[in-house]
Amino acid sequence: MTGLATEDVGVRVGGRSLVDGVSLEAPRGAVTGVIGPNGAGKSTLLRAIAGVLPHAGRVTLDGAPLPRPGSRTRARLVGYLPQCQDVHWPVTARRAVELGRLPHLGPWSSLSRADTAEVDAALTKTDSTRFADATVTTLSGGERARVLLARVLAAQTAVVLADEPVAALDPGHQLAVMEMLRDEARAERRAVVVVLHDLSLAARACEHLVLMDGGRVVMAGPADEVLGSPWLDRTYAVQFGQGHVRSVPVVTPVRRLEAGEHRPEEHRHAS
Numbered sequence: 001m002t003g004l005a006t007e008d009v010g011v012r013v014g015g016r017s018l019v020d021g022v023s024l025e026a027p028r029g030a031v032t033g034v035i036g037p038n039g040a041g042k043s044t045l046l047r048a049i050a051g052v053l054p055h056a057g058r059v060t061l062d063g064a065p066l067p068r069p070g071s072r073t074r075a076r077l078v079g080y081l082p083q084c085q086d087v088h089w090p091v092t093a094r095r096a097v098e099l100g101r102l103p104h105l106g107p108w109s110s111l112s113r114a115d116t117a118e119v120d121a122a123l124t125k126t127d128s129t130r131f132a133d134a135t136v137t138t139l140s141g142g143e144r145a146r147v148l149l150a151r152v153l154a155a156q157t158a159v160v161l162a163d164e165p166v167a168a169l170d171p172g173h174q175l176a177v178m179e180m181l182r183d184e185a186r187a188e189r190r191a192v193v194v195v196l197h198d199l200s201l202a203a204r205a206c207e208h209l210v211l212m213d214g215g216r217v218v219m220a221g222p223a224d225e226v227l228g229s230p231w232l233d234r235t236y237a238v239q240f241g242q243g244h245v246r247s248v249p250v251v252t253p254v255r256r257l258e259a260g261e262h263r264p265e266e267h268r269h270a271s
C-alpha cells in the first residue's frame, strides 16, 4: 500500500490513554474518513499523525517513517487543518494562504510565480477568491474555514489531514469541499484523512472509514462495510436509518439506543 499508515499509535496525557494501539491505513488517491462519537479520540489521533502531539508507535508514508515533527521536510509532506481554529491574524486571506507555502521557501526567499499560482489555485478550489483581499478576522466562520483549508492545500502535501473541515460550512460548500478533497486525492495521489460527524457526507465522500471509540479503532474498511455494520449503531448508541436519495447514500439518526441495546464493552473484538 502506498500512503499513510499508523502502527500501534498511542497517546497518553497526564497518565490517561487518549489513543491506544491505533493501526490504520489511508491509501494515496483516496479519502479516508475518521468517524466516531464525541471524545472518541479522532482529533487526538490526527494531532499525533500531524506531529503536534507526542505519541508511541510509528507513522509512515509509503513505508518510510515521517521526518521529525516540526521539521520543514515533514511540513512539505503533511498538511494539517485543526478543528475549530481561532484566527486572530490581522492579515488578508491571500496572505494567510501564502503562509501555506512557507515549508517550500528558503529562509530568505520570497514567493515565486509558481508559489503564487499554487496560492491562487487553492483560493479558487475553496471558493475563496472573492474575499482574498479581506482581512481574515472580518470573514464569516465558513469563509474563514475555507481560507484555512486553502492554506493547507497551498502546501501541496502528499498527506492532507483535515479535522472537521466542513463543520462551519453551508450545505453547498460542504459538498463542494468534500468533492474537491476527493478530486485532490485522486488527481494528485494524495492520502486525505478527514474527521467527519456527518455520516451521509462520509458515505458520499470517503472510500474508507475508520470508526473510533474510547481511543481505539472499532472497525475500519470500505465505507459501505463500516456504515452497514451493526458496530455503527452500537458505537454511537444510536439507531441509524440508511437509504438512498437519487442514488446518493443517506445515513440519518433515527433514535438513541437504551443502555441494554448496545454493549460498548464489545468494541475491542470488532476490528
Ligand SMILES: Nc1ncnc2c1ncn2[C@@H]1O[C@H](COP(=O)(O)OP(=O)(O)OP(=O)(O)O)[C@@H](O)[C@H]1O
Residues within 6 Å of the ligand: 013, 014, 018, 036, 037, 038, 039, 040, 041, 042, 043, 044, 045
Ligand atoms: N490535552 C488533553 N488533556 C487531557 N485530555 C484530553 C486532551 N485532549 C483531549 N483529551 C481528552 O481525550 C478524549 C479524546 O478527545 P478528542 O478531542 O481526540 O476526541 P474527538 O473524537 O475528536 O471528539 P469530538 O468529536 O468531540 O471532537 C476526550 O475525552 C478529551 O477530553
